[in-house]
Amino acid sequence: MFKRMTTGLLVGGAALAATFGAAATAQAQDDPxxxxxxxxxxxxxxxxxxxxxxxxxxxxxxxxxxxxxxxxxxxxxxxxxxxxxxxxxxxxxxxxxxxxxxxxxxxxxxxxxxxxxxxxxxxxxxxxxxxxxxxxxxxxxxxxxxxxxTDRMACGKIFEDMQARGITKVGMISGTGGFGKSMRAQCLDVGPDYGVEIVADETYAPSDTDMVAQLTKIKNTEGLEAVVNPGFGQGPAIVTKNFAQLGFEVPLYQSHGVASKKFIELAGDAAEGVRLPAAALLVAEKLPMDDPQxxxxxxxxxxxxxxxxxxxxxxxxxxxxxxxxxxxxxxxxxxxxxxxxxxxxxxxxxxxxxxxxxxxxxxxxxxxxxxxxxxxxxxxxxxxxxxx
Amino acid sequence: MADIRPSGYSKHRKKQTYTRRLGTRATPMQVLMSERIGGMGALIVIIAALPLLLANNYQYDVAITIGINAIVVVGLNLLIGYAGQISLGHAGFFALGAYASAILTARYGLHGALAMPLGALGVGLLAYIIARPILRLSGHYLAMATLGVGVIINIVISREAWLTGGPDGMYVPPLEVWGVELYGGPIWYWIVAAFLVLAVWISLNIIDSPVGRALRGLHGAEVAAEVAGVDTTRYKVMVFVISAVMASVAGSLAAHFSEFVTPEKASFFHSILFVTMVVFGGMASTFGAVVGAAVLTLLPQLLADFASYEHMILGLIMMAVMIFMPRGLVPTLTGLARRRGARR
Amino acid sequence: MPPAFVELLQFLFSGITSGAIYALVALGFALIYNASHVINFAQGEFVMLGGMITWLLLSHGIDLPLAIAGAVAATVVVGLALEKLAIEPVRDANVVTLIIITIGAGIFLRGLTSVTLGKDLHAVPAFSGNEPLELLGATIMPQSLWILGVTAAVVLALHLFFHFTILGKAILATSHNRLAARLMGVNVNFVLLLSFGLSALLGAVAGILIAPITATHFEVGIMLGLKGFAAAILGGLGSGLGAIVGGLLLGLIESLGAGYISSDYKDAMAFVVILGVLFLMPQGLFGKRGTERV
Structure with missing residues (x-):
């Protein structure tokens, strides 16, 4: 009698638990x-x-x-x-x-x-x-x-391209925001792996309206062969326009931080010839038909x-x-x-x-x-x- | 030029001092209504009861942030509300305290309990050195100079990445006491609460000390006071240093509590936020400062759900409160209560 | 030309261009300060509105001159509304309260712009092309010439306005002594309104002039506002000449500092110079040096 009751209780309890459990699971399943x-x-x-x-x-x-x-x-x-x-x-x-x-x-x-x-x-x-x-x-x-x-990979990709073009002496102009500062450090770090020497190293604040002074200094650096500009937002667009104004005769590399049509719109004609590493998304239509991406x-x-x-x-x-x-x-x-x-x-x-x-x-x-x-x-x- | 203290507060203050000087016994009701005893008591009761309402670490987080901001604002209120000097650079002192704690513990292995007073000492010294030339300026020139100090501190912190981690900030090791890591809302709530009560107590005592009386005596008659032989600059320098040290200690607390510091802490906006808290709560009211800190810390959290309308609403509220309550929340509301009480 | 000279010239061009913009913003601060002793921290938002509304009208196919006129007019309306709704009701409040109101107004205007016009950066075309001009070996953009020319014209117009018109003289009189001006029959409220309108106009002009160089954005006014305030203080609050000299000086310190000393610390250098000037001359370069009334 006693035993049966215990068993009954146990079964009932288990049933109850199961019901609750099921309800809980069901609810978890319905919950977003x-x-x-x-x-x-x-x-x-x-x-x-x-x-x-x-x-x-x-x-x-x-x-x-x-x-x-x-x-x-x-x-x-x-x-x-x-x-x-x-x-x-x-x-x-x-x-x-x-x-x-x-x-x-x-x-x-x-x-x-x-x-x-x-x-x-x-x-x-x-x-x-x-x-x-x-x-x-x-x-x-x-x-x-x-x-x-990563920013380190962006530096690597840029320097790989420079290596192919035979460029070794590079000037850098970086934003002082987190992005520019971090990428600058990574580029300085991986540069030697690609035989790249940083011959000029200038910075600008992200809200600056004019980078002519820094670029003038870079332009007058002996043996300069290319310029890299880690940064995002309005800064790189202004750098690109100032770069064109000063009539540099070396190529300008931007970072993946400007990888949107907006950059071309902001920099206008000055953006012609600028190179940058970016994901395939920007050139979706130009990818080969068999590209898995x-x-x-x-x-x-x-x-x-x-x-x-x-x-x-x-x-x-x-x-x-x-x-x-x-x-x-x-x-x-x-x-x-x-x-x-x-x-x-x-x-x-x-x-x-x-x-x-x-x-x-x-x-x-x-x-x-x-x-x-x-x-x-x-x-x-x-x-x-x-x-x- | 520009005296930034609200008119009318000095009368009320003077009455209190006269009563004390004449030796008249205050009634128990007056004692309870006084800022020092009644206010302190109310603050302690609120702080003790608040955890009953806090459900999780996030809510503790907001309460702790209120406490940390309140410590800065109580100090800043001494400077703005009583000494009549504005500062748009106190976030700089806050950040120096925070980075002193961060750098001394993370890079030099010092204990946090040692890093905090060292930071406060350094900030106090810096404040003392710049106080005299800066406090010679008045009104908006003073605002600009203090703003400049804050901006320079901000720039140095974000440029010297080898020491400070640069614009992305740096980690701060958690505070350990006897091998136990201090982590979680409740512990930090009580730590910050203790510091806040201390700050309020110090502030109330300064206001009632000879320094406070001298500062109040200056109101509107700085030159007269100087002619009478009061070294006004000395008192102003003192209050400037005290408020900077309070900001530094609050910064250290913030660094250890959030285990992360960024140059954002020294930004111009952070300074403006502190000043807004002082004015919002009510200048020359220590408890107004605490209320101001609480309201302006809570507001962005409450508005976060309005997504893109957040800033519009925040701006509107700031303007509306200042237009309809130009003396700030606490003086306006207690004024209302008093008037209603008198009518009864 | 020796390269060192060309380099210096290049730095000077760059500094004067930025400096002219700072000067325009600083003039806006000075105008309002003179009429009301208020520092209007929403001044940067006038700059932003000038640029953003010009872009908006251009993107709807409106011609540049008309778009500029529209943007200036709209910004002036905002300035007038700000004075009428938020400043006039509390004109006698203390200075810090007024500062907080203008800061609130700035946050509100930024929020409103981001909600209505979005958060993107927008390009505005240069007024007369992007072909750099060469001068003694250094280069300068045509837009920079526009900035310098318009700034000079604005300064001249303001000078004439304040010294040769009744209205201008009324504003000057109010700034010297509000009570006396009122007794002489000057409508002080109207003067206050006018100063906000004029100041919004200056801000909008600055914003439109610089938009082709920097692109425009709902938060572009924050830094320009701060730099304008710094320039106004450097020159001496309330002094028109001070605002112009302060602006140009600030621009030159930045570009020469970046060029010759350290681009990392050029902003800090500007503030160090301002602090130094204030320590030596507590009223700025051209501020009123009279004794305060006791």
Missing amino acids: IRVGSFLAVTGPASFLGDPELKTLEMYIDRINGAGGVGGRQLELVHYDTGGDANKARTFAKRLLEEDEVDVILGGSTTGTTMAVIPLVERAEIPFVSFAGGVVIIDPVKPWVFKTPH RPIVMGYKSTYEAVHGEGSVSTFGGHAYDGLMMYKAAVEAAGSAEPAAVRDALENITGFIGTAGEVNMSADDHLGLDLSAFRMLEIRDGDWVLVN
Whole structure:
């Protein structure tokens, strides 16, 4: 009697637990996956954050319209950092503690990304950054991934091209913002590997309106063979115009920081002949028909431009696209949005084709791109042309 | 030129001093209403009760940020509200404190508890050196000079990347006490709360000290006071140094709490934000300073949900409060309450 | 020409071009300061509006001269509205309160622009082409000549306005002694309104002139506003001559500093010079040196 009652209780309890459990699982299945994001939508890096946010919003709508990921809808929670690392930290805490997101995609700049890394490492939530700095993934942090090429690779690609042209003496004019400063340091570091010597090294503040003085100094440097300008925003456009005004007779290299049509618009005729390393996205139509990236970049470009206007696509929005799609692939591979499983799945991504190139992640490479993903472009007649 | 103190506050102040000097006993009600005892008590009660409302680390984070800003603003209020001197460069002192803690602990292995006073000492010394030439200036010239100091500090921090990590900032190791890492909202909440209570206590004492009385005596009659033999500059320098040290200590706290510092901390906007907090809460009111810090720290968090309209709304609120409550929140509201009480 | 001389000339051209823009912004600060003792921290937003509205009108196919006129007019309306709605109701508030109001106005205008016109950088074409002109071996852009010419014309026009028109004299009188001016029958409120309108006009002109060089953006006014304020202080608040000299000096310090000393520290050098000047001359270079009334 007594025993039966106990058994009955046990069974009933188990049934009850099962029902609750099932309800909970069912609810988890119906609940949207919460995607957290913090981007520099205003401030000096807004030309990064703005297309990134637009891309996330647009594609999350599309994914949800097509039935979501693994049957679950995606819900975007976004905060604007204005490029301020301290704000990024507070918002990251808000995403992790208050909004209880399943993943964080974003961080437009290296500074905001770095400020947040200790938090996501502690919270053990996967984090895919859209920022360029090599410090983000070197050394590797278990929960941190990133989509764009590093500034170190950009330097490498530029110097590779210089090597092919027989250039060894290079002048640099860098922005003093985080991007310019970090890339300058990387270029100084990898220069010797390509036999490149930095003979002039000038800087300008991101909000400067005139760089003639610095360029005049560079121009008068003995033996100058080329100029490199790491930086983003209005700075490189002004450098390019001042460069043309002073009548330099050597080539000018810009960085991947200006990889959008906007740069050509801002710099005008002065941009003719400027070279820069960039992702294939910029030259989508000019890719060979059998290029594996072609369908991806054509798809993203036409989708983005259909909403935001002809010529509005930039590689920056592409970083957000890659991040979101990689996360989607990882959730599908893991079979759930459970953070640890997704992290493992992200680390095992291979052969993923994004706008930046083919991604092959591993335990000691949380970027998964190599130099071949970069294309060397030249600006001719107001448009990008593939070099070689 | 430009006296930036609100008119009318000195009368109220003087009454208090007279009462004390005449030796009249204050009624218990008056004691409770006084800033020193009643205000302190209220602040401590609020600080002690607030954690009951805080649900998670993010909410603690906001509360802690309020506390850190309030420490700066309480000090800055001494300078703006009482000494009548404006500073658009206090974020520079804040950042120096933060970077002193960051650099001394991360690069030289010093303990945080040692780095903070060292930073404060350095900032105090710097403030003392520049105070005399700077405080000779008045009004907008003073604003420009302090702004210049802040901008120069900001530029040096973002250029000397080998030491400061440059524009991307640098990590600060977590504070350890007897081998235990101080991490998480609750611990930092109490640390910052203790410093805030200390700052408020120091501020109230200065206001009631001979220095405070001398500063109030200056109101509108600086030359007369000088003729009467009061060394006005000495008092102004003193308050300038005290407010800079408070900013530096707050900076150190911020560095250890957030474990990350950026040159953004020294930006012109950060300085403006501190001044806005002083004026918003109400100049020459220590508790106004705390309220100003709380409101302007919370506001961007509340507005974050309005996405792109955030800045528009923030600008509108700033203008509206200043237009309809030019004396600031706390003096206007207590004024209203007092009038209503009198009517009854 | 010896290369060192050409180099110097190049630095000077560059410095004077930036300096002229700073001078225009500084004049806007001085105008409002004279009429009201307010430092208008939304001055940079007038610069931004000038550039952004010109771009907006151009992108709708309107001709450049008309677009410029439209942008100036719209900015002046904003300036007038700012005075009417936010400054006049609290004219007797203390200086810091007024500073916070103008800062709030600046944040609001930036927010409004980013919501309505977007956050992109926009190019505005140069008024007369991009073919650099050569002078003694150094080069200068035609747009720089426009900047210098228009700045000179504006300065001349202001001079005539203040010394030869009743209205201008009324503004001057108000700046010297508001009460006396009022007693003499000057409508002080109107003078205040006018000073904001004029100052918005100067800001818009500066913004339109520099837009072809730097491109325009909703946050482009922040730094230009700050530099203009620095120039106004350097020259001595409220002095028209001071604003012009302060602006040009600031531009020259920046370009010569970047050219000869260190481009990393050129902004810091500008502020060090300003601090040095203020320590020696607490009223700036051309500020009023009279004793304060006790």
